[in-house]
Amino acid sequence: MEIRHFFSLRKVRAEAAFKRTLLITSIVMIVIALGIFLTLLVHSMPSIKALGLKYLWGKTWDPVSNIYGGLPFLLGTLLTSFLALIISVPFSYAIAIYLGEYKTTGWLSGFLKNIVELVAAVPSVIYGFWALVVLVPIVRTIETKFGVAPYGVGIFTASLVLAIMIIPYAASLGRELIRLTPSALKEGAYSLGATRYEVLKNITLPYTKSGLFAGLLLSLGRALGETMAVTMVIGNSNMLPANIFAPSNTMASVIANEFTEADRTVYLSALIELGLLLFLVTVVINIIGKAVIKRFTNE
């Protein structure tokens, strides 16, 4: 009786310690996420106090005169991300439909699936390097034909390379969701004589609409935060972009360019405030996207 009591006490203690360790690791995640937000907030305070909300629509970024306006970067970020999203949609949806509806199995489908995953695996800096050497001269030729200043770099080029990079996100999510369309619904339509196209258009796509939208949100979130490939081909200009062929900067690229040399408190803090904005926007978009997917898959 005593020996059994002794063993179970030790066992209970060891188990409790293990369970406590597990709990602590979970709490650590919360601490890290919270810590990131607080660090960004604290270090943005000098700029928030000094410039207030005007920062968001200030058009001029002039560190020399201590004038900081975030609008050029907000515009640059929004333009590149949304343009990239628009360009990527036909391709990601086509892949999603092909893999989810037409050919869900087979070696061709496996091949395409692997290709899409590899596209997501290529490091951003390699996309940037390739875009710099291959895409930029092509865009320059296009610009000369249009009669625009032949920069080669700029919002358009950045959007092109971003579009390639974000296709896999909406594509693989879309594929999963399209496959989840209840076959009962589809078979009902087929038995009524509908063609494949009609089933897709009238049954599958409406059914997966919200999920596909969530996939777009995830792609958008990825595009907003992308730094390296964009920094290498966007032209690095702090002026308000005049058109999509103009050079520009995104919130991420201006941080990458100027962080190590912001030598005044307000300057550094203004950059970190951009980081805070970027953090908040990407986090909100990701969470909304994930919530929509969860609701969709639980329905």
Added chain:
Amino acid sequence: MWKSRAFEALIILFAFLITLPLFAIIYYVVKTGIAQINWNFLTNIPQPVGELGGGIANALVGSILIVLIATAIAVPLGILCGIYLSENSNSKISYWSRLAVDILQGTPSIVIGIVIYFWVVKPRGGFSALSGSIALAIMMLPIIIRSTEENLKLIPSSLKEAGLALGLPYQKVILRIIIPCGFSGILSGIMLAVARVAGETAPLLFTAFGNPYLSTNLLKPMQSLPLLIFNYATSPYDEWHQLAWGASTILLIWVLLLNISTKLITRKWKVQL
């Protein structure tokens, strides 16, 4: 009927177009870079501007070390957290923890670089490979936690209950029975996380900083492949461009190999229950 066929053709066209840029990139990078790779390239450090014979040894060693340390930090933490989340799906802490993991997954890598600069670099008073590893570890955690949680959830609870019923302590059941069961999935999660961070540049800009010399000192700045590629690609020196192409080839092959072997492992080692 032809409308359906036309639509299908359109879908197939757009779907397979994605192979074009991927093959174009792989082909271009490998073609330009492979000529660079020889023993000298792999074992020498970069020479001063204008001199020949440079190599990428410092970046190669640096990348391996930084990623290795990041993995060592992220794997235990990530697996344990994944275990907690799969075992306690409904607790309040799980809800917030999952939210935190989602937040970390969506955080742009440059933001993580900024934060680690303030958490590690400034207090220590210097750049270091270690700070770079910490930044990369934070990026690996969501991937490892997710994949651990998903894989463990797939294992029927009857296995765990059987172990507990036999009187085995909880930690032995988890660590000796459940984890090995889901091992292939967890391993693939780790490999994907490694592949993801091996190519990351932004978090290293303000942490590992770079180093023209070969160094194995974790507490000092260190060079890495993505940093070298970024700096040399945007330079005007032709010799440096060539080094960057060679480094890109190596990085690309490393990342692609990791991804491909992950798939092979998942297929081969999948445990049938």
Added chain:
Amino acid sequence: MSCNNPDTTKTGGSENDNTLIGAGSTFVYPLFSKQFAEYNKQTGLKVNYQSIGSGGGIQQLMHKTVDFGDSDAPLNDEQTQQMGAPVLHIPMCSGAVVISYNLPGLKDTLKLTPDVIANIFLGKVKAWNDAQIAAVNAGVQLPSTPIVVAHRSDGSGTTNIFTTYLSKVSPQWNTSPGKGSSINWPIGLGGKGNEGVAGLVKQTPGAIGYVELAYAIQNKMAFAKVQNKAGNFITPSVASTSAASNIQLPEDSKVSLTNTDAADGYPISGFTWALVYKEQKYDNRSQGRATNLLKLLWWNIHDGQKFCEALNYAPLSSSAVTVAEKILHSATYDGKQILQ
């Protein structure tokens, strides 16, 4: 997650003190790259210098994450105040900021006057065959290519030298955008570091940008002859840079060489300065480390000078070396002079 680890480099002693960390000017990077490699051969000391721009070097020195910075712009009042402790400026060499352009069809070297340069960078002159450029280059067939301006996207001493020059020669530029290390450029593409601007100019037909002479020559890029104060069109070179920098330096060595009075001096020249804290005992720094640092800089201004000309930098004049020696002698460790 803030780490308050005891600094293990303190106990590391000589092994760790045998690697110094520096950051800053891209202007001087080709020279430093060569000098540090040679110094390493002679003494075994390693120098890890990251070419992140003068602004970056100043900031890292402020945060004490590097042993020395390098900047082509002396510290301004606000930066001096933020440093918290006195910082020594040691001139390393002088160099020329050249106006480089990409016009492959052009055989002759372009001539530019201060007004034309200002107008190009203000965006008022938009094409290469503009009347203003043609007026200065009689008989040269100029193409109708649009001008693509390239400037720095990061905090740059090179920008400081160039814009200080423009502010002196163009009243309009002086009003706006003015001078500084990182200004509000009216037009153009941004490149990171001298490397980035040189890369942009090299790859973009019709581009024009300002880079340090060494970068232009190393990349076989064309650069313009600039008209100086005396009215002569000067080709940037070691000789013309030396002519511009042949002046008596003030005691703290902070001086601008732009718009030089010298008849054959190149008007867009400048010094570059290594920056170190005067009192070297801070933050666990050992005496050995401080001594290594000062010995390195002493070598740079003496033996290291012989590498300047081959890389197209102008070596320090003997009077400049004397001023620099005095500045180095004023560095102290715990109040005691380091170099004897």
